Amino acid sequence: MLKPFVKSYQERINNTMENVNFTIMFILGFSILGGLMGASFFQKLRIPQVLGYIVIGLIIGESGLRIINRSDVIALQPFTFFALGIIGFLVGGGLKGENFKKYGRQFSAILLGEGLGAFFLVGILVALIMFKLSHNISIAVATGVVFGAIASATDPASTIDVLWEYRALGILTTSLTAIVALDDALAMTLYGLGTSAAQILTGGSGSILEAIEKVALTLLGAVGLGAISALALKFILQKVHQPERSLAFAVGLLLLLISMAISLDIDVILTTMTLGCVLTNIVPRQSEKLFNHMRNFSTPIYVLFFVLAGARMGISRMPIWLWVIVILYVIGRSTGKMTGAYLGASITHSAPVVRRYLGLGLFAQGGVAIGLSIMASHHLGKIMVTENLALGDAIISGVAATTLIVQLIGPPTVKLAIKLSGEIGRNITKEDVINSWKVADVMDTDIVTIPENEPLSRAAQTFVNQDYLVYPVVNRHNKIVGILSLQNLKDILDDRDSWNWLVASDVMTPVQYRVVPSSPLKEVLEQCNQLHIDQIPVVKESDGDAPVGILDVAKVEQLVDKETLRRQQP
Template structure:
């Protein structure tokens, strides 16, 4: 069957499921994920596993635009207003998620490599589902603004933590001859991502300056985002971080930033819908019984770490009361970066890779289904969603 058939089917099923989700009070994104789960290869099988792999480019496109929109929130005027609050909160909630998961798994007798690896992966947060909730309900306020900055920093924290986890694991296994390179690797990745993002932000200035029609600007934005994603992947940098930096730099150096990002938002709805339906189609519910105690510990302790870390960071920075109470609950979703890191685990500790992948994939299933609903409730309790 043609890939176009599957794309059309996914869009229509996503549209219907989003409306049903809205009618019962759930965020649209939950409907998209459930739709994908039902029509995907692991339940009804209408969409085959091969088809989900064939449409995989949609995931890259969606994550690129999601990262761009997060970066667009990094206006210097905003950071002058809030100071170090998002940075401190991101460091603490990421670090405590790592510590809580790692220490708990070690206390339950699991081997150091699996505990350290899962601990590092626990720090990652998936911004996509939360961003969709914010857009759908037009959430606005201190929790929303802090959240957008924190999730943008989260992946940087996760990449660095994972680099150290690899170093610890290699040292534990006796392969420490290249320990310095292993430790430096995440910082090199971070540096490369920043350079690529800055470069393409400067490149984007050129067509935006000379082309004023929306149709031309759409072509320029899409082209630059695609090139950023491609070059970052080719050089081994983080495409997500590169696109975040692209958005962050552009919003601060261009007087046309507001209309440009408004145009970018206008082309993304079908891409985002496909992304979440596809994410649902890739989730394998049969993994749930297989993960056992280790999966339950990972899922619970990661959430506890995020809640405690965001609360502690908010207290230290004297953030507004709603941020202290509700920010942690919006940091539950986990997907892209975490799943990507499990692929690296296969190269470092292949003997644990299957178990780690099963835990992370199962956690993703639960977090992605529950996370958007919890995020909506948290933002509503914070008074940042009307109705």
């Protein structure tokens, strides 16, 4: 009876396995492992790990061995959008409302300074080269405007990755996070206006007013969609209290949000960044754990994203004049961003470290610039710069080459900026402190024990005179034989007469859990949480029955808070 069914089922399985494309799985595994090995190598050289990911991508991608080709990158495009969505969400989580209230004027001035500085300087340099090449003022200005608009974008992914890797914290880190997050909106605005102007100059259709309207609708759509999603996620977090389920709900909502943004032609990073920003400001405590879990979850996604970013950078067979544009683009963009950031910070009287070093953190260029160049190729693909090269193709190749260069120099300069400002290693969390401590670092050694034959009436006085709710009960050899808690006394509170003839050993409970001074604090706190214990006896390393202290969870939390604050100070 079952034999035909089993045979049919096996045939279906075999047919399915034959049709599965294992190439994608190989690329995923190979990229993650290769990226991690590259990152480890670069970290040993004290170079940011993100550079290792990108270099591995270059080696195995279009510019190297071509293990990953363009069709593979296209097939993994949905994953790239997912990675950008997580990046935007985590970047938005760092945009606190109090920082904008305090530094909003400075952020605005710096943003406009560095963005417009790169836009104008790159635009002018590229336009001059193109005019010398084509002798056509319209094509020259159009090319300069588009390159300038793309140059204003800063890659938040690699910048933030360096800040997280080196645990940076301070006013420079706060300013840098805000600027790279808001750069997307400015770059999109300049790009929308720039491409419309380029189309008009080169004889295409369109108008500046239409461009302004389209940019406004795109920005408002991204903010509105992200804000609505944040309210939905807030509701979920208030109903779901398990961290793992909260993370699963957040990932599912992110995927839906990303798909809606793509279908509506809205910027993914800006949309998910709004989600993270609104969420962290309306439910700061509940969202803090979610952001930490998401950051831990995102590690392999980050690795794969940057490896693929390096793999798709194909810059072979570029003409010499385009390489000249690339070099001038990098110089002009770097100079414009550094000068503009300095001027914006100086005008608003920003902190000295912001004025001096913020510009160093704005060199990185990545997914946003590549995406804008691809969009520009669609709008300007029919305009010929030379007999064999269209303007759209020139923009894609040029931006890919500049992205390669600035991605190699960008992460190290971010590290240099936070190093010079003294902000490396200051982003200490409570978890970091707990992980670094043993029980011996926080236990109270001024221990009070209760003899097993002590009357309850006298033992009760110990609870009145001391602060603890739990005390070790010891025998005449000072060996722990049990625990007397306030709850034990409450259980016989109605029978006060019995307190004169009952002794501690009559109502004590067995020792449920004990620790030694060398026990890792993290493991002990996790065990206390599972067993719902607030205080726990600490015994000698060599003698597990001899009490040497008490661990009070409430006091530990206070000590951790103080130590975290101390370590975060410059």
